[in-house]
Amino acid sequence: MELTCSARLLCHESGLSFLGHARKLNLAPKTRQASAATTRVYRAPSAVQQSAKKESKRARRPENVEGEFYVDHTCIDCDTCRWMAPTVFKHSNPQSAVYHQPESPEERLKALQALLSCPTSSIHTERPPKDIKQAHDSFPIPVDADEIQGVYHCGYHSESSFAASSYFITRPDGNILIDSPRYSENLAKKFEAMGGIRYMFLTHKDDIADHKRWQARFNCERILHELEVQPQTECVEIKLQGQGPWNFLGPDIDLIFTPGHTRGHVCLHYKKGNGVLFSGDHLGGDESSGLELSANMAITYNWYNVNILLESLQKLLPLEFTWLLPGHGRRRHFSSLEERDVIIKEFLARCRVLISN
Ligand SMILES: [Zn+2]
The missing domain is CATH 3.60.15.10 (Ribonuclease Z/Hydroxyacylglutathione hydrolase-like)
Incomplete structure (x- = not known):
């Protein structure tokens, strides 16, 4: 994918690099055009609406297989979980997803290490993991x-x-x-x-x-x-x-x-x-x-x-x-x-x- 010059510059100046951010930044020119053409009044969403939106972003992506671990919609496609726990996570356009639930203790530890390393906290378990301290200590x-x-x-x-x-x-x-x-x-x-x-x-x-x-x-x-x-x-x-x-x-x-x-x-x-x-x-x-x-x-x-x-x-x-x-x-x-x-x-x-x- 080729980034526009403005996206490159914004990435560069903000210190944010790579695909996920670039995609978001590429939306900017469209927004500017719309606001220049007319003056519109936007109502801020209510606290209830905001909370519902946040919750839906944190919901399980349908691309995940059934089971305890899952990735939500806030994933920025950074690849971290996929290389840290390659038998559990894979790329499933346009983000990561669980394709195999961990079975062995080693697989589970790697999945928890990936969960703790995810920069956007986009990996979850259905229940609080009792062995999370062991993962932190690793x-x-x-x-x-x-x-x-x-x-x-x-x-x-x-x-x-x-x-x-x-x-x-x-x-x-x-x-x-x-x-x-x-x-x-x-x-x-x-x-x-x-x-x-x-x-x-x-x-x-x-x-x-x-x-x-x-x-x-x-x-x-x-x-x-x-x-x-x-x-x-x-x-x-x-x-x-x-x-x-x-x-x-x-x-x-x-x-x-x-x-x-x-x-x-x-x-x-x-x-x-x-x-x-x-x-x-x-x-x-x-x-x-x-x-x-x-x-x-x-x-x-x-x-x-x-x-x-x-x-x-x-x-x-x-x-x-x-x-x-x-x-x-x-x-x-x-x-x-x-x-x-x-x-x-x-x-x-x-x-x-x-x-x-
Ligand atoms: Zn760099």
Whole structure:
């Protein structure tokens, strides 16, 4: 889907990105035309009408299968539940729906983790789940406890960053929160027990969510490139300047300047195990189950310059990483650096064809 320039601008300025918001924003010109043509009086709906409307939006979508879990009409189609609990949730135009009720304890835990991570609280159970505390306690979730110990997915996605994933790294030189989850005291207590947050690294301006609350709770130093600073992030403690790479966080971490999605986007390269790239919105996997990378995300949801994004990608090829953990898009785990390079080069070629058409 191609966004109009005005929709792109609004998405960009509001910090709201991606499809769900864009659809809503595209309605704006029509509304303006109508109000310019005539002066009309609109009565505010009564409290009863408002409450009924709200209730119907929270009703079960008919696309859900029968059973305890369901998705309501407020879903913003962000994909979070579908990758967190793929055996339970699927895309059912134009939103998510439950296609299989969880049966095993593992399936149920994943469905509850998705329920807690849904940025719009659009997932429900017919009765209050008795095991919800167990689900809260399961965050942050290890990404791969064997290969990259100490790397976690935070969950609790925020609507203000259109459900971007955020991550937590525990390490002797200071724990790092990468992009901002929705503030949750449950999660804060877990972070506290794991040694707190020393730094909060923000990949770019879109995925900052509750950065102020996390900073106030842990007194951590926030890091953001100066080109990404806006009024709400003027207060960040460390503003990166220039084109990096920056390695002041320790020998295990490099910050890589990757403009393209936005002007001052930065990725974090963690050199543990076979390496992890926290790619923000620069690069992410496609919703398909293969290893394909998402050209749609790179081209359609681009707020600065696609050609510059593709140039920045060249900087990533010499780095060692087999894990790709994005803000938006699916995570990817490549079996080798060779496989990763083939996938990235195929992605580059596909993007070049798409933008030349
Ligand atoms: Zn973004």
